[in-house]
Amino acid sequence: MANSAQARKRAKQADKRRDHNASMRSSMRTAVKKVINAIAAGDKEGAAAAYKSAVPALDSMAGKGLIHANKAARHKSRLNARIRAM
Numbered sequence: 001m002a003n004s005a006q007a008r009k010r011a012k013q014a015d016k017r018r019d020h021n022a023s024m025r026s027s028m029r030t031a032v033k034k035v036i037n038a039i040a041a042g043d044k045e046g047a048a049a050a051y052k053s054a055v056p057a058l059d060s061m062a063g064k065g066l067i068h069a070n071k072a073a074r075h076k077s078r079l080n081a082r083i084r085a086m
Contacts, residue, residue: 021066028067031057035079044086051079 002008031054038047055076062072 024061024064025066028054028057028061032075032079035083039079039082039086042086044083047083047086051083054079 002011031050034050035047035054038050058067058072058075061067062069
């Protein structure tokens with residue numbers, strides 16, 4: 001456990017950041033799952049709409065360093081390819 005005031009503060013900040021990051025990561029995954037579910041249902045318009053909302057979520061998480069930029073690009077590319085193939 002933290003012994004100094006500074007270490008206690010940093011531990012508290014780390015807890016807050018971890019909770020926030022987990023929440024943001026979860027919302028990003030939900031946005032991606034909405035696209036995948038729309039694709040599975042065969043709803044091209046719904047998938048395109050969900051994709052348009054998922055792209056800013058992926059870009060935002062990549063910009064904040066929560067996920068790597070290449071991972072965001074890979075998700076966007078694969079989802080877009082699956083929508084175009086419908």
